[in-house]
Amino acid sequence: MTSASLPAEISMSHGSGGRDMGTLLDTLILPAFGAAGGGGGGNDSALLKIGGLDSDHARLAFTTDAYTVTPLQFPGGDIGTLAVNGTVNDLAVAGATPLHLSCALIIEEGFSTRLLATIIDSMARAAKAAGVSIVTGDTKVVPRGAADGLFITTSGIGIQHGEQPGPHRIKAGDKVLVSGPVGDHGAAILGARGDLLLDIPVASDCRPLHTLCAALIEQCAELRCMRDATRGGVAAVSNEFAVTAGVGITLFENHIPVRTPVRGACEILGLEPLYFANEGTLIAVVSAADADIAIDTMAQFPGGEFAAVIGDVTAIRPGTVCLSTLLGSQRVLEMPAGELLPRIC
């Protein structure tokens, strides 16, 4: 593929975590930068060997993420908690202990100082809760109209020891697990936007996952990989796993935990919770032997009472995710393509 496969203008779908974003990365961004270093474009964090780190088995984990959300405050969090927890989680699911974060703010002229103070306070609290320090940053103010209120970019570093978890380790026979109910964040944002006039009584799952990830690494001898199911949701993560690992994945619809208000909103809007973003819920792949201990471990963390084995890794149909429906039929669960648009009827 070349950048010729991109349209003349970038559209929203190039940022929504699905197929179009993959095309943008594969055809324009990654070829220019190269996949140097540890992990390439598909991973949440780069794991880098740096001379001077004292152990042969320690790597520097490095990640960055830009946060834009409308509205800036929503049930369960705000853009500040999102900006800290999201970056902490990208480090954590790579198997690293998060250490330090940077914080770059792009503020639109006229933005409320009081709201900014609230959001900065959220960031400080979230950093404290996640055991990381925000050590460097930058602040820019742009003219009214040049940004939508407030954009935040955080980068993070951490240290990863031992074997690297990653989708390349996934094998047929493994189990796919989810650490809590899916779709809460996406549904909370949809409700908070208010433009659908739908009251969706659910809070975002925005929370740090570093202690859960550390516990899974500690408890499961055969933990293959972890990923927080953010943009594109469970559907995007499981498709990425299937493609990268060259395996098939079958998910079982009736095993996937979804809160009733989230299901209700999806039924009304004709949307699929498996495509909704999560901000504190991860997908883990472990060996079949480790599935029970992994579930018991997840159960000790917030939301973990709903942790579940939701799927099997298979050798058939490599690169494809199938959903086994309530009635026992099978259908392909596609990589999300474009924006999520409600259906008309």
Added chain:
Amino acid sequence: MSGSDTAMKWVDEFRDPALARQLLTQIATLAKPLAAARGRPLQIMEVCGGHTHAIFRFGLHQQITSDLEFVHGPGCPVCVLPMGRIDDALAIAAKPGVILTTFGDVMRVPGSGGNLLQARARGADVRMVYSPLDALALAQANPDKEVVFFAIGFETTMPATAFTLQRARGEGIANFSVVCNHITIAATVKAILDSPGTRLDGFIGPGHVCMVTGTGILQFIPQQYSLPVVISGFEPLDMLQSLLMVLQQMQRGISALENQYARVVADDGNAQAINAISDVFTLRDFFEWRGLDSIDHSGVRLSDHFAGFDAELKFELPNLSIADPKSCQCGEVLKGVIKPTACKVYGSGCTPQTPMGALMVSSEGACAAYYNYGIGRQVTESLAVEVE
């Protein structure tokens, strides 16, 4: 939680796998002799796009006996919207001072000059709304802009547009107008039944249309064409029960209009909605459909006393008729003459990302549903084997 502790009322009762299996067995038993007598599988058309979506979402097509085929009808309003109408929307959106609003899944429908998402990326003010009332609220909040609602849908969505226009007139909101693409289901079903090559054996009737109109609009199917029709709900058990009712009519050698969806559909429909529709809309002489050409009396426009809100009169529009690509076989798929996978361009030239034909456009379109759920692509060769 899904499938475990809390059941969702009015939903989970209608998705019970054990009851579904019972119905599937009864359907298979009834269909076998009926199909044998015809020397071919029975063809039952579900008219509504919502039904098509449910069939694929729950995989009913995999569970149903091979003595019976679903034919996916014309009832996806997004799919059958002709390209020329999208070009009109693009032309309006390109005008300065306009906010163009429409339903989410219209945003991806291609016109000859791209789709509305691309127009938005180029700077047009295009916004997705869930209800036309949201568009009217936008007009009130932006008195210096002209807010245009691109209205689409069968009788199901007509009342919302009608109530909105009544309110706009009542409140004297002058900076609001509507591009009316509303269409009617009965004229279209008739056109399909009259077209050569059609060999349908019965219908699953559109529940949400009939919730508005009442059941009478489908009476012509048993009366003039001697075919059974059962108005159906949208959950798997609704649809399986409706199928069974169609087959029971066939077994008894009768053709009647029955209502499986009585918990929602009243025989006389919704009087308030019907009144609003007849106040606001007037039947057009003909309307163009993507994949089916022009069909007489199949669309409505705003009545003369709402002319001030008619965007087709307010704006100069290209109003061109743009032919579907020649290689498209949407018409034959809509009539049940061929399956989506038998179309020459299915999955190669025509995919949900770059749709050529009507039925690939929305997830409710038969071809998009086939494609998104993996039918007729490499992966599902093995998938079908596993299901057996």
